[in-house]
Amino acid sequence: MLIEKEMLMAEVVYHDHNLIPIIGRFGIRMGYDDESIEELCNKHRVNIDFFLTILNVFHDSEYFPQKQMQMFPVGMLVSYLKKAHKDYLEDEIPEIKNLIGSMISECHIDKSTYLLFLNFFDEYKLELENHIYREETKVYPYVVALEKALQTGKADEATMQQMNTYPIAEYEREHENVEEKLNDLKNLMIKYLPTVDDDRLCFRILRELFALEKELNEHARIEDLILVPKVMAMEIAIKNREK
Amino acid sequence: MARAKRVVVIDHRFLIRAGLENLMSELREVELVKTFEGNETRLSEKVLAKKPDLVIVNPHATSQGFVNLLNNIDSETFVIGLVSNDADVSIISHFRQTIFQNSNKSELQKVFRKVLGTTGENHKKNGILSDREITVLKYVVKGYTNRQIADELFLSIHTIMTHRKNIIRKLGINTVSGLTVYALMNKLVIIPKQ
Ligand SMILES: [Fe+2]
Numbered sequence: 001m002l003i004e005k006e007m008l009m010a011e012v013v014y015h016d017h018n019l020i021p022i023i024g025r026f027g028i029r030m031g032y033d034d035e036s037i038e039e040l041c042n043k044h045r046v047n048i049d050f051f052l053t054i055l056n057v058f059h060d061s062e063y064f065p066q067k068q069m070q071m072f073p074v075g076m077l078v079s080y081l082k083k084a085h086k087d088y089l090e091d092e093i094p095e096i097k098n099l100i101g102s103m104i105s106e107c108h109i110d111k112s113t114y115l116l117f118l119n120f121f122d123e124y125k126l127e128l129e130n131h132i133y134r135e136e137t138k139v140y141p142y143v144v145a146l147e148k149a150l151q152t153g154k155a156d157e158a159t160m161q162q163m164n165t166y167p168i169a170e171y172e173r174e175h176e177n178v179e180e181k182l183n184d185l186k187n188l189m190i191k192y193l194p195t196v197d198d199d200r201l202c203f204r205i206l207r208e209l210f211a212l213e214k215e216l217n218e219h220a221r222i223e224d225l226i227l228v229p230k231v232m233a234m235e236i237a238i239k240n241r242e243k
Numbered sequence: 244m245a246r247a248k249r250v251v252v253i254d255h256r257f258l259i260r261a262g263l264e265n266l267m268s269e270l271r272e273v274e275l276v277k278t279f280e281g282n283e284t285r286l287s288e289k290v291l292a293k294k295p296d297l298v299i300v301n302p303h304a305t306s307q308g309f310v311n312l313l314n315n316i317d318s319e320t321f322v323i324g325l326v327s328n329d330a331d332v333s334i335i336s337h338f339r340q341t342i343f344q345n346s347n348k349s350e351l352q353k354v355f356r357k358v359l360g361t362t363g364e365n366h367k368k369n370g371i372l373s374d375r376e377i378t379v380l381k382y383v384v385k386g387y388t389n390r391q392i393a394d395e396l397f398l399s400i401h402t403i404m405t406h407r408k409n410i411i412r413k414l415g416i417n418t419v420s421g422l423t424v425y426a427l428m429n430k431l432v433i434i435p436k437q
């Protein structure tokens with residue numbers, strides 16, 4: 001289903017409730033009444049094209065954003081991505097960690113295997129944090145600086161230097177490692193972790209891991225499909241101008 | 244991990260597509276990756292992009308002719324024709340295997356099991372490592388490079404890489420840290436005292 005601005009927000013959510021947190025990131029909270037996407041976006045001063053692009057990418061993994069839908073300023077995209085990062089690091093990851101903690105404390109036999117699992121989760125967490133940290137301190141500021149350089153007509157030296165030493169195409173390659181570790185976590189749990197007494201707890205952890213995986217995949221797709229091409233285009237535009 | 248067998252269905256009728264989807268979901272290690280109506284532009288390209296093991300196609304669904312589509316599919320992919328009972332031999336002869344619109348469930352299941360069991364070369368049991376693979380895994384976990392493992396075991400780097408690939412495929416675990424957890428859980432290596 002292609003999500004369009006005439007649709008009622010409630011209807012969209014009936015269709016795909018996984019979108020609720022994403023809609024929330026735009027400041028549009030539940031209690032949608034019978035209002036359409038367009039009405040709600042206007043009310044909350046949200047760019048409709050941008051909103052629809054993000055929702056569609058999350059909703060349909062085969063959706064590919066059209067060029068004309070990508071006219072929104074890059075700062076808007078960056079602030080959305082940062083909000084998403086915050087959710088991952090402050091809510092979702094700690095929640096999973098808590099659940100793993102409860103699983104360990106409820107285990108009365110040999111805890112060592114579960115502690116290994118927790119260790120691996122911590123390792124994964126660290127890798128995700130590092131990736132996000134790099135994005136927020138290196139990549140995003142660079143992206144915003146590029147846009148400014150294009151608007152003002154002059155690029156500062158640091159931006160030019162980063163463009164030559166660490167262009168956006170480099171960064172694109174970093175997503176895979178994080179995904180692989182999460183996949184291993186799931187598989188270890190499904191296939192090799194000895195059973196504990198509380199099945200429901202295991203099930204909840206697994207469900208959270210699957211949900212996190214889906215979210216992060218779509219997040220990376222937004223970065224790879226929308227952010228990276230946009231930035232590449234800006235890099236080319238600046239390079240051409242400098243000639 | 245052995246990947247699930249990938250199936251693509253091409254039929255213009257929604258109910259047929261839904262029915263096949265349902266059937267596939269009951270088969271183990273089989274995944275219906277995509278259904279098409281048959282009138283999509285660049286259909287063969289889209290079908291091939293899914294890297295299917297099996298394509299089930301209704302010859303009447305494709306607008307540019309299914310022969311064109313069949314010609315583009317390589318011989319590793321099995322193609323089943325979904326035909327009507329009175330279908331002409333000229334159509335049936337294009338397929339190694341056909342199923343009929345009024346076939347009953349167990350007939351269909353039998354065909355799918357047979358076809359999907361024979362395509363693909365991977366028959367090995369998963370999850371069980373050979374002695375050699377366990378040896379290699381132990382070195383990987385200890386942080387040895389492929390070169391170092393090859394030297395230790397008097398094998399070529401190429402052989403070590405094959406072992407590593409098989410370990411990853413069998414266990415479904417890709418990262419060295421994940422493999423470490425596996426090895427520790429199964430007491431293949433011992434946890435150093437802290
Ligand atoms: Fe990110």
Ligand SMILES: [Fe+2]
Nearest residue numbers: 135175220223
């Ligand atoms: Fe990222």
